[in-house]
Amino acid sequence: MRKLLHSIYSWSDERLGMTGLLTFAGKKTVPQHRHSFWYYWGGISLMFFLAQAVTGVLLMVYYRPGPDAYESVRQITYDTNFGWLVRSVHSWAANLMVAAIFVHMFSVLFMKAYRKPREFGWWSGMGLLMLVMGFGFSGYLLPMDELSYFATKVGLGIPASLPLFGPKLAALVRGGLEVNEFTVQRFFALHVVVLPALFIPVLMFHLFLVQKHGNALPPSEERKPAAERRSVPFFPNFFMKDMAMWLIAINVLALLAAVFPWDLGAQADSLKPAPVGIHPEWYFMSQFQVLKIIGRLAPGFAGELLGMLIFTAGLIGWFLIPLYDGNSESGRRARRTTWFGLIVLAGFIVTTIWGYLAV
Ligand code: HEM
Numbered sequence: 001m002r003k004l005l006h007s008i009y010s011w012s013d014e015r016l017g018m019t020g021l022l023t024f025a026g027k028k029t030v031p032q033h034r035h036s037f038w039y040y041w042g043g044i045s046l047m048f049f050l051a052q053a054v055t056g057v058l059l060m061v062y063y064r065p066g067p068d069a070y071e072s073v074r075q076i077t078y079d080t081n082f083g084w085l086v087r088s089v090h091s092w093a094a095n096l097m098v099a100a101i102f103v104h105m106f107s108v109l110f111m112k113a114y115r116k117p118r119e120f121g122w123w124s125g126m127g128l129l130m131l132v133m134g135f136g137f138s139g140y141l142l143p144m145d146e147l148s149y150f151a152t153k154v155g156l157g158i159p160a161s162l163p164l165f166g167p168k169l170a171a172l173v174r175g176g177l178e179v180n181e182f183t184v185q186r187f188f189a190l191h192v193v194v195l196p197a198l199f200i201p202v203l204m205f206h207l208f209l210v211q212k213h214g215n216a217l218p219p220s221e222e223r224k225p226a227a228e229r230r231s232v233p234f235f236p237n238f239f240m241k242d243m244a245m246w247l248i249a250i251n252v253l254a255l256l257a258a259v260f261p262w263d264l265g266a267q268a269d270s271l272k273p274a275p276v277g278i279h280p281e282w283y284f285m286s287q288f289q290v291l292k293i294i295g296r297l298a299p300g301f302a303g304e305l306l307g308m309l310i311f312t313a314g315l316i317g318w319f320l321i322p323l324y325d326g327n328s329e330s331g332r333r334a335r336r337t338t339w340f341g342l343i344v345l346a347g348f349i350v351t352t353i354w355g356y357l358a359v
Helices: 002-016 018-027 036-062 069-078 083-110 119-141 146-160 166-174 181-213 234-259 282-297 301-324 331-358
Strands: 029-032 230-233
Touching: 002 018, 018 234, 029 036, 029 234, 036 069, 036 083, 036 181, 036 234, 069 083, 083 119, 083 234, 083 282, 083 331, 119 146, 119 181, 119 282, 119 301, 146 166, 146 282, 146 301, 166 181, 230 234, 282 301, 282 331, 301 331
Parallel strands: none
Antiparallel strands: 029 230
């Protein structure tokens, strides 16, 4: 048996060159220091994404976009064996994934892992975050219950109020003047075809960069003499710990999905007034609240335009971080970038809580 396995391996190796890859993987090491815990969060985000992909395909077996969308989600939740669980895992994993990405992004920021040569890691990561937000926004509407319907209506009202292309763009995304079954059809195409087709190559590029450059050392470790720095082989040491973290993350996901099954509200009715307490997902709450505050200070079109300008400037600022603080020699820029990150993080938390208190 051993001989047979060996000859199968040699035969494949001659054609695929696996030994070279294994030797390469065997040489990879991961730095060990008191901030190493933060190295797990990219992997945890990846694990939640895989859970999303598997449960998403299962949901697609029964989900029917279009006028029947709500009824199909009702059947998945109440009539299909384990349908409620698959739906609950999909929705919980989406939220946990966004949370894990935030932890990953801010830890990368505070460990200064965006510095040369990892700039493209930061930019591709920003691309992934925006695509994930797109997954969240498009997925939220799909059940067509009251909350998702009215929240999407409010969300699409923002671009609709912008000058020039705003109304045209909103009508294109909605598939008409109103949010209805045509919008569901478009959002479904976005959610299961367009966004995955964009997300997967960007993710591959991101992971390729991690392999190419290895994990960055935080500045506190970089200052130490090389002889004092410690590292462990990626395989099997770090890989096993990575898997242990995945196991913990899967347990958290399973527990939340089973104990707090994802709710399905009443069917959306466009003729009814919007129920009280309409709000977007938690990761859009901060932007929603900031727009509300600006709207109060500068009512009407001026406020909406100002809001858009602030978000665009913030996004450009976030994008430019690696160029501004790409050089570990400049202490002042490093401190300013850390402060910028802390202010954004604090602002995000405060406005999110404020948003929930205000609905
Ligand atoms: C779906 C979303 C994402 C996935 C699956 C993902 C995955 C990963 C993985 C597996 C790693 C290597 C392990 C680690 O350092 O944690 C990593 C590293 C990295 N990620 Fe992400 N990531 C995502 C989003 C982001 C975002 C939003 C940013 C920042 C804007 C980002 C920036 C980086 C950088 C700069 C590194 C290199 C860190 C280092 O060298 O220590 N990633 N990512």
